[in-house]
Amino acid sequence: MRALATTLLPLLLAATALAIPAGDQVFLGDLSRATKDLKHAAQSIYKGEQTIMRWVDQGKEFMKQHDITYELVSHPAFGEHSLRMTEPTLCDSSVKQASGYLDIADDKHLFFWFFEARNQPEDAPLVLWLNGGPGCSSTTGLLFELGPCRIGTDGKNVTHNPHSWTESANVIFLDQPVNVGYSYAEGSTSVNTSPVAAEDVYAFLELFLARFPKFQRTSFHIAAESYGGMYAPAIASAVHHNNLALAKSPAGAAPGLVHINLASIMIGNGITDPLVQMASVPDAACDGEFPVYDDPDGPQCQALRTKVPTCQRLMKACYNFDSKFTCVPALMYCNSQLMGPIVQTGRNIYDVRRSCDRSKDGDLCYKELQWIDTWMNLPATKKALGVNPALDFASCNMEVNQAFALQGDGARNRAKLLPELVESGIRLLIYAGDADMACNYVGNERWLESLESKFQTEFVKTTKQPWVTLSKGGFSGWVRSAGGDGFTAGNVTYVQVHAAGHMVPFDQPEASLDLISRWLADVPLTLNAAAMAAEMDMPLSGI
Numbered sequence: 241m242r243a244l245a246t247t248l249l250p251l252l253l254a255a256t257a258l259a260i261p262a263g264d265q266v267f268l269g270d271l272s273r274a275t276k277d278l279k280h281a282a283q284s285i286y287k288g289e290q291t292i293m294r295w296v297d298q299g300k301e302f303m304k305q306h307d308i309t310y311e312l313v314s315h316p317a318f319g320e321h322s323l324r325m326t327e328p329t330l331c332d333s334s335v336k337q338a339s340g341y342l343d344i345a346d347d348k349h350l351f352f353w354f355f356e357a358r359n360q361p362e363d364a365p366l367v368l369w370l371n372g373g374p375g376c377s378s379t380t381g382l383l384f385e386l387g388p389c390r391i392g393t394d395g396k397n398v399t400h401n402p403h404s405w406t407e408s409a410n411v412i413f414l415d416q417p418v419n420v421g422y423s424y425a426e427g428s429t430s431v432n433t434s435p436v437a438a439e440d441v442y443a444f445l446e447l448f449l450a451r452f453p454k455f456q457r458t459s460f461h462i463a464a465e466s467y468g469g470m471y472a473p474a475i476a477s478a479v480h481h482n483n484l485a486l487a488k489s490p491a492g493a494a495p496g497l498v499h500i501n502l503a504s505i506m507i508g509n510g511i512t513d514p515l516v517q518m519a520s521v522p523d524a525a526c527d528g529e530f531p532v533y534d535d536p537d538g539p540q541c542q543a544l545r546t547k548v549p550t551c552q553r554l555m556k557a558c559y560n561f562d563s564k565f566t567c568v569p570a571l572m573y574c575n576s577q578l579m580g581p582i583v584q585t586g587r588n589i590y591d592v593r594r595s596c597d598r599s600k601d602g603d604l605c606y607k608e609l610q611w612i613d614t615w616m617n618l619p620a621t622k623k624a625l626g627v628n629p630a631l632d633f634a635s636c637n638m639e640v641n642q643a644f645a646l647q648g649d650g651a652r653n654r655a656k657l658l659p660e661l662v663e664s665g666i667r668l669l670i671y672a673g674d675a676d677m678a679c680n681y682v683g684n685e686r687w688l689e690s691l692e693s694k695f696q697t698e699f700v701k702t703t704k705q706p707w708v709t710l711s712k713g714g715f716s717g718w719v720r721s722a723g724g725d726g727f728t729a730g731n732v733t734y735v736q737v738h739a740a741g742h743m744v745p746f747d748q749p750e751a752s753l754d755l756i757s758r759w760l761a762d763v764p765l766t767l768n769a770a771a772m773a774a775e776m777d778m779p780l781s782g783i
Contacts, residue, residue, distance in 0.1 A: 308626050310340060313451045316495045320345040321443045326626035331398055332388035340626040342444040351415040351422035355388055355406050365459045365760045367409045372467025375640030377421025378413040383612050385745035395614025403749035408757040416441060419640050422627050438474040442482055449498055459503035466679055469510020473657040476505050480661055504667035509679045509742045513655035513687035515555040519548050520683030521578040529674040530592050532582055547577040558651045567648025582677055589677045591741025609635045655687055662693045669733050669759050673740030681736050688734050695732045698722040705766040709754040716751035719765045728762045
């Protein structure tokens with residue numbers, strides 16, 4: 241199994257938004273006061289060798305376990321789900337935070353860490369960010385890419401990230417499915433398909449919005465990376481269909497449920513339509529912006545191209561029958577025959593401009609991921625985040641990776657979920673760094689071209705337009721967009737991020753923040769600051 245996991249994980253490493261108006265509402269309550277000035281007697285519950293204390297104070301429920309005080313949030317529509325939260329000050333003490341768990345029955349516990357926006361959180365959208373893997377923690381995105389802090393050398397500390405997405409958005413980082421990162425299960429409970437994982441995320445969102453009703457009126461965006469290209473469509477579909485069911489429900493039939501204002505889906509270097517994307521591997525490796533092989537007509541490239549027909553035949557069988565018996569062989573063959581040779585070159589497949597010494601840099605070619613494990617396993621970090629001190633954190637869980645692989649989940653067509661969402665007005669952004677080979681930019685552009693929707697004809701006719709950042713006016717890549725009117729970012733948009741690998745916010749932090757800020761504000765990506773000022777007949781200082 242180890243050989244299988246090593247082949248799969250490089251392809252499937254993966255990584256969402258709502259607005260949060262601030263008011264006079266208390267964020268998490270004063271936990272210290274709650275523990276000292278109880279309005280009701282505490283109840284002691286013995287679980288194994290642990291003593292769990294529960295009490296109610298001013299209408300809110302609290303508990304204490306592992307010497308950590310949590311606020312508990314329940315929901316009338318989700319009898320088996322509850323939130324268990326605390327209020328950390330790690331990473332960025334200048335903003336309000338929440339961390340803890342979505343507890344599902346007694347066996348599944350999903351860890352989350354939430355940050356309010358640095359600027360005007362009351363007006364900022366809310367983003368749910370997901371890394372992929374499958375089996376990789378969204379803390380990777382937090383501490384390595386777009387969070388308010390970056391992991392420091394050797395995992396001894398964290399440093400301020402001036403280009404965090406929290407400059408423009410309120411962001412939730414969620415570790416899912418169960419057993420990823422700090423998430424954990426009691427006993428043998430596991431999740432091994434994207435649709436099952438999506439229902440748990442929907443329940444989390446409803447409980448989160450119930451606890452923080454000020455977010456209910458703002459826009460919500462799902463952002464995901466790599467294998468998150470499988471997660472995001474499934475989660476968005478679950479949210480959309482639950483919204484539709486809620487709209488049809490008689491008054492009072494769904495107590496406490498709210499319409500989630502899903503505004504867009506953002507996928508970075510994702511795997512979403514593997515039939516199209518796997519076939520693009522030879523083109524990206526041999527003729528791409530940063531080719532792996534020097535000679536596009538050489539023996540390595542010729543050998544890669546010979547594998548495409550069999551890969552496509554197997555993928556089509558998976559698409560047609562949607563069974564692990566057809567999807568597992570497709571996943572195995574395409575990964576081993578198309579991605580395997582590239583891994584064997586010694587290049588970092590997440591950024592082929594770099595070499596990869598796995599003995600020093602780890603299986604995923606970035607020593608920073610090992611630093612993240614170190615910092616997240618510090619006792620002080622665990623206590624601050626409301627994590628059982630006995631839990632061990634790992635950036636990626638290979639057992640989860642294998643479980644998904646053995647269901648053939650990574651060969652399924654999740655793009656088929658998107659046309660219904662796009663047709664309903666949910667905007668779609670696909671962006672990809674052009675130095676990535678794990679989920680390359682060529683395949684991402686191609687599958688978006690083939691996505692059937694009312695915007696397809698217009699999108700196919702578009703040509704790439706330059707994208708220039710607003711802050712410094714630097715060229716950052718190319719944009720194709722359909723459905724916009726010249727004053728919006730469009731309904732279906734593709735962005736090729738120049739000189740970036742798999743983790744765009746890590747390689748191009750300034751450009752990444754420009755991209756996400758403009759997308760969330762529904763501002764065109766193809767106009768520079770001067771052009772926008774002219775278009776809007778306003779002074780440049782007003783941008």
